[in-house]
Amino acid sequence: MKKGFQFAGYDKATIGTITLDCQSPYGEKRNRCALLPPNVPILAHSLERTQRNWIARSNSPTDIIIQVGDSSFHLHKLAIASRSEYLNRLVFQRGSNREKAGDSLIIQMKNLPGGKKTFELVVKFCYGRKIDITAANIVPLYCAAHFLEMSEDVEEGNLISKTESFLTFLILSSWKDTFRILKSSESISPWAKDLHIVKRCSEAIAWKxxxxPNASSFTCESETPLSNNSVDNWWFEDVSCLRIDHFIEVIQSIRKRGTKPELVGSCIEHWTRKWFSQVTFGLDKETPIPITLQLHRISTECLISILPSEENSVTCNxxxxxIKAGVMLKINSELLCVLERRVALMLEKCRVPDLLVKNQGDKDSLYDVSVVLRVLRFYVCGMxxxxxxxxxxxxRLVDGYLTQVARDENLTMESFKSLVEALPQKARHCDDNLYRAIDMYLKAHPxxxxxxxxxxxxxxxxxxxxHEARQHVMQNDRLPLKLTTEFVLLEQVNMATSMTSNGSNYRRTNAQTIIRVNKDMEKRQITNAQEISMMKKDVEMIKSQLLEVYSCKMKLQNQLKRCIR
Known part of the structure; x- marks a missing residue:
């Protein structure tokens, strides 16, 4: 089922007819335009193609050969030069790119946008034959029309005005066609940028x-009702199919429209994860290593430069x-420093999963701890x-991270030790969690x-x-013998000190009791010598016990000093 559509303000014979094809793989109606030029100086009975040559058959013989790439087009000067100011100059002015072959003039045309396929459409247009234009070929044809200078000044209803009308229609009416246009612009990117095609598409995407919020419903017939179940990130997949330079243009246009920073950040993350999952960092067989690395380096730097600066707009992970990609690709050190500072400011609100960055190699550790170490050092410097x-x-975050990575058999001793020592002692209330991580590392590396x-x-x-952790240390056979011995001795000293402290309290308590008893005895005039004698014996016994405890303490301290030496 096809429906015709006529541009407002234009005659159908001048512009052509737009048809909507419902059989689209994208699930929407695909726009197609048939162009019919109004005035044709020479009609061709047929356009024959033999191998790489195109020949325009008419009542008069061809008198010009235009070479585009490896193809030759045998045409008529009047048909071509009457619509193209560029070819008109080449035909009637002498130049280095023209030769003679019998009665025919030979012109070599280089750098034509779209190449020979696009020029075939141009030739058909000049000879009055119908050409079909879609979102896939409109950009090369539009750029070729500008290259050939096929404007209204040369001929009314010329190719520039016709392609401009249809291009504008596609950009404003169809969400999917806008992305098709951007995709087709990649092969002729300089022309597409100079003619503001990329900018117009980006602004149209941002506007829709x-x-x-359900901009994918845009069609050239009418706008469908908004979906109540539309999700904020429905457009991520379409945008993530764009090349890096076009993606950046779209993101900048979206940000200018006031889109939420966290939504923009999520879109950048989606694009990066999609494209960087294919990054081989020089292992791609089709692309030379230096070119691959350079392209990835530039892409990474561009992504960092467009990240929203608002808090929580991008995730720590x-x-x-x-940062990992930046270190591998050796990006600009200032940009790398910006990332490290940003993550350092987020650490206090992060969770352990946020720090997990996996390595790809089989021989490497499971997680890249060097990236986390860089951020921790930056945090300590600014703390x-x-x-x-x-x-x-x-x-607490680092201890939890240490516990997570300590299980990895490939984690080197140097990396683990650097992580353990990255934070100063004052960053922990106690070392119980740190001990747990160390014990787990020793268990994984027997x-x-x-x-x-x-x-x-x-x-x-x-x-x-x-106390519970100390008891575990003294019974842990994975720890070095020197450490367990040291903890046993310190535990004994601690017990002795505790007993001494308790003895002093007991002596003070008994002395206070004696004073109170003496006062009561004086008040009551108690003169029982036997009771006084018993109390004296108790005091002497307490003194003797204290001397023994003190002597034991001194022996233990001497033993500890000898062990440490």
């Missing part, structure tokens, strides 16, 4: 997106992935100057040498662990 910093929140195990446990301190 902001004025109609996405920024860490960008001293930030009055509102909450290091304990970051301490073949570590005694020296490496000692190095991993160097940060653990007796007084920074809870």
């Amino acid at each position: 997106l902001c004025t109609n 996405f920024l860490l992935h960008l 001293s100057s930030n009055q509102s910093a909450k290091p304990h929140s970051v301490g 073949n570590l040498a005694e020296e490496d195990r000692t190095d991993a446990c160097r940060v653990l301190e007796y007084h920074r662990l809870s």
Whole structure:
């Protein structure tokens, strides 16, 4: 089923007819235009194609050969030069790109937008034959018309005005056709940008997106009712199919329209994950390694430059992935620093899954801890100057992250130790979670040498662990012997100190009791010598116990000093 449509303000014979084809793979009506020029100086009976040659058959012989790429078009000067100012100059002016072949003039035409396929449409138009235009070929034809200078000044109803009308119609009426136009512009990008095609498409996408949350319903017949179930990110997949330069144009237009920053950030993340999942960082067999790396480097830098600056507009995990890609591709150091600062400011509100950035290689560790380490160092540098910093929140986050990555058998000792030592001691209330992560690492790496195990446990301190954690340390055979011995001795000293403290309290309590008793005895005039003698014996016994405890304490301290030496 096809319906005709006539442009407002134009005669059907001048512009042509637009038909809507319902059999579209995109699930919408596809726009198609048939152009019929009003005035034709020479009619061709047929346009024959033999191998790479096109020959226009008419009552008069051909007198010009135009070479486009590897194809030759045998045409008539009057038919071509009457509609193209560019070809008119080449035909009637001498130039280096024209030759003679018998009675025919040979012109070599280079850099024509769209190449020979587009020129075939131009030739048909000049000879009065009907040409079908769609969203897939309108841009090359429009650019070729400008290249050939086929304007209204040369001939009324010329190709520039006709293609301009249909191009405007497509951009304003159809959501899908706008993306088809952008896709077809990639092969002739300089012309598409100079003629503002990319800009017009980008602004049309932004306008439809902001004025109609279900902009995909735009058709050339009418607007369908808005869907109540439309989702904010329905347009991500269409936009993510665009090339990086066109994507940036669209994002900038969308931001100018006031789209929510978090929605823009999510769209950038969607595009990046789609395209960078195909990034091989030089392993692509079809593209030379330096070209691949350079393109990916430029793309990464462009993405960073268009990220919304608003808080929570992009996720921490996405920024860490960008840092990882930036380090691998050696992007601009200032842009890399911007990302690191941004993630550092988000750490206090992050969760452990936000920090997990996977590696791709089989021999690498499961997660890229070097990216997190870069951000942690940046955070520590700015922590001293930030009055509102909450290091304990970051301490809990890092301990949880350490527990997660410690299970990885491929995580090196150097990487794990660097993470453990990344934060200062004041960033943790206690070291229980840190001890748990270290114990998990030792469990996952049972073949570590005694020296490496000692190095991993160097940060653990007796007084920074809870009683339950200390008891676990003293019974943990995965820890180095020196550490467990040290904790056992310190536990004994702690017990002795506790007993001494309790003894002093007991002595003070008994002395106070004696004073109170003496006062009562004086008041009551009690003179029982036997009771006084018993109390003296109790005092002497307490003194003797205190001396023994003190002597035990001194022996334990001497043993501890010898062990440490």
